Amino acid sequence: MDGLAKSGHLLEAKSVFDEMMEKQVKTADGYSYSIMISAFCRSGLLEDAKKLASEFEEKYDKYDIVILNAMLSAYCRAGKMENVMSMMKKMDDSAISPDWNTFNILIRYFCKEKLYLLAYRTMEDMHSKGHQPEEGLCSSLIYHLGKTGAHSEAFSVYNMLRYSKRTISNALHENILHILIAGRLLKDAYVVVKDNAGFISPPAIKKFSVNFMRSGNVNLINDVMNAMQSSGHKIDQISSHRLFQPFLAPAHYPVSFSDEIRVLGKLYNEYFVPSKELFDLAIARYIAKPEKKELLLWLLKWMPGKGYAIDSSTRNLILKNSHLFGHQLIAESLSKHLVMSKKAKLKKENAR
Incomplete structure (x- = not known):
């Protein structure tokens, strides 16, 4: 039968x-x-x-x-x-008691009906019962939750996969990063970058770092800088060419000049802040909060040791506000930056 x-x-x-x-x-x-x-x-x-x-x-x-x-x-x-x-x-x-198959049937159905929060709650129940959801199903739900503004729920589904015993797709780390940035969940985004920087593209790293320097937790700015450096994404080497290249159309693909300018303009505004400006953004936020004196001094001390130096405009801004942080400490820090700037300038001239 x-x-x-x-x-x-x-x-x-x-x-x-x-x-x-x-x-x-x-x-x-x-x-x-x-x-x-x-x-x-x-x-x-x-x-x-x-x-x-x-x-x-x-x-x-x-x-x-x-x-x-x-x-x-x-x-x-x-x-x-x-x-x-x-x-x-x-x-x-x-x-x-529902089994693994029951939960999968329901989650797929709720997604089909665009009831994404109901699908999420069902997946939560599934996870609490000890069943591991499929990666493809999780990825689809993460995408739709992100699109509908349920950024925190999308991150929760990502963590269900992340802490399971399964190996997950490298692309998923970058996908959730974009969702977290869109939801302004920058502290969670920092955790994703810190743990998975090797699987995340330079444009996504840059987008995260700019957003964090602008509005992330000021107490974590130095940690973010250090994490980026430690992960191999040297801050002053994420150039505009590397940022734009993944988005440019192949030569054989017909794109009008006006469309190309429009796309590049959008990408510039969204992704490309000159690398030095990451430091400028961080330092400006510290200056706006004099109580963060120790964090500013740590960053100024850390930069030359990693081969970075502030530019003249940022140096002038620091000097203008040095009374808030201690003239002597600021002078000692800036002298090291001046030496680093001269070395970089000399190296550039010798390379010509």
């Missing part, structure tokens, strides 16, 4: 089933019902499946998770929300 049902011979399978019922052939926990109900559901014969399911319930005074999943999947494919909810209630009433 099972072989006939799975090979598409539904009438023949039903004939065998009817013969078994007539001869009262016993099967373990109504296994024959599960076979036929699943076969009817696969064929879209919901009324036949429903009739057999009712017969099974009446005969055995219980429901089976396989039958419930088959019915649930069929109702989801047919878009019958009322029946879906009815099946879920029946599971609760029968004290049947």
